[in-house]
Amino acid sequence: xxxxxxxxxxxxxxxxxxxxxxxxxxxxxxxxxxxxxxxxxxxxxxxxxxxxxxxxxxxxxxxxxxxxxxxxxxxxxxxxxxxxxxxxxxxxxxxxxxxxxxxxxxxxxxxxxxxxxxxxxxxxxxxxxxxxxxxxxxxxxx
Amino acid sequence: xxxxxxxxxxxxxxxxxxxxxxxxxxxxxxxxxxxxxxxxxxxxxxxxxxxxxxxxxxxxxxxxxxxxxxxxxxxxxxxxxxxxxxxxxxxxxxxxxxxxxxxxxxxxxxxxxxxxxxxxxxxxxxxxxxxxxxxxxxxxxxxxxxxxxxxxxxxxxxxxxxxxxxxxxxxxxxxxxxxxxxxxxxxxxxxxxxxxxxxxxxxxxxxxxxxxxxxxxxxxxxxxxxxxxxxxxxxxxxxxxxxxxxxxxxxxxxxxxxxxxxxxxxxxxxxxxxxxxxxxxxxxxxxxxxxxxxxxxxxxxxxx
Numbered sequence: 001x002x003x004x005x006x007x008x009x010x011x012x013x014x015x016x017x018x019x020x021x022x023x024x025x026x027x028x029x030x031x032x033x034x035x036x037x038x039x040x041x042x043x044x045x046x047x048x049x050x051x052x053x054x055x056x057x058x059x060x061x062x063x064x065x066x067x068x069x070x071x072x073x074x075x076x077x078x079x080x081x082x083x084x085x086x087x088x089x090x091x092x093x094x095x096x097x098x099x100x101x102x103x104x105x106x107x108x109x110x111x112x113x114x115x116x117x118x119x120x121x122x123x124x125x126x127x128x129x130x131x132x133x134x135x136x137x138x139x140x141x142x
Numbered sequence: 143x144x145x146x147x148x149x150x151x152x153x154x155x156x157x158x159x160x161x162x163x164x165x166x167x168x169x170x171x172x173x174x175x176x177x178x179x180x181x182x183x184x185x186x187x188x189x190x191x192x193x194x195x196x197x198x199x200x201x202x203x204x205x206x207x208x209x210x211x212x213x214x215x216x217x218x219x220x221x222x223x224x225x226x227x228x229x230x231x232x233x234x235x236x237x238x239x240x241x242x243x244x245x246x247x248x249x250x251x252x253x254x255x256x257x258x259x260x261x262x263x264x265x266x267x268x269x270x271x272x273x274x275x276x277x278x279x280x281x282x283x284x285x286x287x288x289x290x291x292x293x294x295x296x297x298x299x300x301x302x303x304x305x306x307x308x309x310x311x312x313x314x315x316x317x318x319x320x321x322x323x324x325x326x327x328x329x330x331x332x333x334x335x336x337x338x339x340x341x342x343x344x345x346x347x348x349x350x351x352x353x354x355x356x357x358x359x360x361x362x363x364x365x366x367x368x369x370x371x372x373x374x375x376x377x378x379x380x381x382x383x384x385x386x387x388x389x390x391x392x393x394x395x396x397x398x399x400x401x402x403x404x405x406x407x408x409x410x411x412x413x414x415x416x417x418x419x420x421x422x423x424x425x426x427x428x429x430x431x432x433x434x435x436x437x438x439x440x441x442x443x444x445x446x
Contacts, residue, residue, distance in 0.1 A: 105268050107247040111226050114253060122339075132249025133270055136335075 009034070010061060011076040011083075012053040017041055019070050020051035026065060026098075032057060047072070064092035068099070068128070093120050095128060099137045106133035145442055146255040146262045150273040150313050157441075158313075161277065162284050164437035165430070169285075172205065175436065178445050179208030185238035186212035187230070187254075188265070189221055189245040194406065194428070195265050195274070199242045202435035211238065216246075228257035235260045240443055243267075261442040269305050275405055276309040277438065278431035283314075283362060285430060286401040286423055292319035294359055298386050299366035299411055301326040306405045307366055308336055315344050322348040323356040327385045329378070330368065358395045363388070365404045365411055365424075383409075390415040403427055 015023060020038050029036050034057035044050035058077075066073050067089040077085040095118045101108045108114045108130065118128040118137050128137040147153070153161070168175050184203040186196050191214055200210045216222055220230060227245065231254035234241055241258065243251045244265040251264035251271075266272040284290055295314060297307050301324055311332070314320050322341070324332050331350060341348050349356060357363070365388055373379040388402070390413060404412060404424040416422050439445075 103248065105246075105248050107227060107245070107249040107253050107267075110247055111228075111253070113226065130249070132252050133268075134248075 005081060006035075006054055006056045006078050007081050008058055009054065009056045009078050010059065011078060012055075012061075012066070013050070013074045013076060014044070014047070014072050015051035015053065016070050016072055017044075017047070017049035017051055020053055023053060023066065023069060026069065027061060029053070029055065032059070062098070063087065063089065064095055065098045067092050068095055068126075071126070091120055091123055091126055094118065094131075095137075099128065101130040101133065101135055102138065103130065103133050103135040106130060106135060108132050144259065144261050146251075146264075147273050147438065147442065148252050148255060148262070148264045149271045150276040150309050152273070155316055158277075158280060161434060161437045161441060162281055164440060165281050165433040166285075168433050168436050175206055175440075177207035178440060179203060179206035179443065182206075182208040182240070182443060182445075183238040184208055184210050184212075184439065185234045185241045186210060186214070186265070187234060187241055187243045187245075188212065188214045189216040189243070189250070191215050192244050192266060195244065196242075198428070198431045199263075199265060199274075199435055202432050202439055205432070206436055206439060208239075208439075212242075227253045230254070231258040231262065234258070240439060263438065263442065269303060272305055272309065274431070274435055274438065275306050276313050277434045278427060279306070279310050279364070279403065279405070280313060281430045281434045282403060282423060282427040283401065286426075287361060287399075290314070291317040293317075293361045294321050294323065295362045295364065296323040296325055296356060296360040297332075297364045297366070298325040298388070300330045300368045300382075301332045301366070302330045303369060304366045307332070307364065310364065311336060312340055315340050315346050320346060322346065323360060324348060324350045325352065325354065325356070325386060326350075327352055327382055329382060330385075354392060357392065358397065360396065360400060362401045362403060363396070365402065365408075367404075367407065367409050367411055387411055387413060388416055389413045390419065393419060393421065396421070 037054040039052040041049045042052055071089045073089045075087040076083045097115045099118050100116050108116050117131045119131050121127050121129050186199050188196050203210050227250045235258040240261045242263045242265045243254055245267050248268040248270035251262055251267050255262040264271055301307050368383045370379050400421045402422045
């Protein structure tokens with residue numbers, strides 16, 4: 001199966017197989033009017049299988065959220081058909097406005113205008129806690 | 143830059159030592175501090191009732207020569223009209239120099255601290271933090287034992303929901319030679335995250351038990367109340383509320399210099415007869431709470 005190369009845009013590579021649609025939704029790629037290709041279960045030397053998303057446009061991507069969802073991802077910036085930059089993800093120290101605190105007793109669950117904010121407390125195990133109530137972030141709270 | 147106190151870990155070991163040193167000076171010579179905060183105002187913003195904590199803060203400010211204003215329940219504040227915590231804090235900052243806030247929602251004092259230009263003290267946010275109780279406990283231990291290191295500390299009762307227990311474990315874990323004995327029924331044992339992140343994470347020795355066998359070894363025994371409001375099921379509460387009661391009889395085997403603490407209020411977990419035992423420190427603890435709050439107010443207001 002072949003997908004056309006992109007001239008100017010972004011390739012989100014090494015996505016853990018099966019996570020591409022989650023990333024598609026979280027990055028709100030459905031709102032773009034450029035070409036977006038989602039490749040699922042592409043072969044990968046490292047992981048056996050991987051997903052890839054190709055976006056035929058230069059746009060700002062929220063690297064923090066990508067790092068949180070899947071730190072194995074690499075983001076390639078493509079200009080004039082060539083990769084000009086390769087970014088490896090890492091767990092961000094803070095994630096603001098993306099994960100929701102699920103503690104019903106937390107002030108951020110009560111007052112609508114408070115931005116839900118989490119900080120990395122354990123890099124080794126990828127554990128984030130709400131800055132307000134210290135409740136642990138769960139993946140389904142995205 | 144203004145400083146707030148939201149959680150006990152906001153304070154370094156050096157800052158804790160400094161607060162304890164100030165409190166000791168106040169205890170030695172209270173008159174010297176009786177006008178230190180003249181002209182300053184403390185706002186006690188209590189969105190849920192807590193008489194003893196509020197009175198302790200108010201007594202602290204009054205003994206420093208300052209004055210006090212505030213409210214003691216959400217119904218008498220603009221929160222009842224739907225005002226946000228941030229707006230309330232910003233508004234009250236126009237009338238006071240420092241705020242002590244109790245709120246049923248976890249993290250509310252942090253929201254207030256982000257919005258207000260004056261120092262915010264968390265006077266308890268739901269089941270989350272209550273750092274001035276921990277400061278009180280630290281001053282009590284220091285006053286009674288003369289040190290914060292090399293102590294075997296027993297906690298007894300509700301170790302699952304008791305935030306004072308969790309905070310004190312966190313705070314004491316920073317000192318050398320500390321070990322813990324965690325005495326509770328299985329249903330009310332210390333949460334996994336405290337064991338994993340704090341105790342195992344720092345290689346601190348601890349024993350979990352549902353017996354009193356370790357009592358003769360303890361330097362400090364911290365009793366807690368099994369709180370009815372933490373249970374969804376009345377039957378569970380009734381079954382566990384009397385699980386661990388400290389009696390005068392039981393204390394016969396304890397060390398002669400044991401320090402018995404309790405954050406109060408007590409229900410029946412310490413027999414009244416124990417009050418007469420010189421090892422009972424829980425009422426002194428309430429007094430120390432006022433002194434450490436005085437020290438904290440001085441420190442956050444930048445008063446020398």
